[in-house]
Amino acid sequence: MTELNDILNWRRINARLTTSGQPDAEQLKKIRDIGVTHVVNLGLSEDKAALANEAGIVASLGMEYTHIPVVFEAPTDQDFEAFKEAIERAPEATMHIHCIYNARVSAFFYRYSRMVAEVAEDKATEIMESIWRPGDDWAAFIDNVDARGMPNRYAGDDY
Numbered sequence: 001m002t003e004l005n006d007i008l009n010w011r012r013i014n015a016r017l018t019t020s021g022q023p024d025a026e027q028l029k030k031i032r033d034i035g036v037t038h039v040v041n042l043g044l045s046e047d048k049a050a051l052a053n054e055a056g057i058v059a060s061l062g063m064e065y066t067h068i069p070v071v072f073e074a075p076t077d078q079d080f081e082a083f084k085e086a087i088e089r090a091p092e093a094t095m096h097i098h099c100i101y102n103a104r105v106s107a108f109f110y111r112y113s114r115m116v117a118e119v120a121e122d123k124a125t126e127i128m129e130s131i132w133r134p135g136d137d138w139a140a141f142i143d144n145v146d147a148r149g150m151p152n153r154y155a156g157d158d159y
Helices: 025-033 054-060 077-088 103-113 121-131 136-141
Strands: 017-020 038-041 064-067 095-098
Touching (some): 038 077, 077 103, 095 103, 103 121, 103 136
16 A cells, blocks of 8 residues: 655555645645545644635545544534545545644544544554644544643654
């Protein structure tokens, strides 16, 4: 399997699901070239690191695009349900799911792994912790009682 390690925080969940931070237009072409047919974005369009007209770029490359804007400071159960639906409505599709840094996405996959056998919880934990260890609202979102009240910590900076 081809890995696109030049994309910020690129990770492979399994044969059909990959994640990363924000890809640029050229990296989206590479994502398509490895067989991805669906791109899901959990980042906010107004973030300074967001790719302008990402939906149009993805469409021009022949891939489907879903945008689920998740406010970093306030992830919701509704956001998670939209994420889950995006993955499950195309169970045979090869998908790439990203946000700005791969923090949101890795936490969403960690939570998803506890519900769905397709994603191994130990793999989801390993991926998430290789990027960050969620605290604050994210600890509640992923139901990590031990991390509630702690700050978000990022690999290489805080541990």
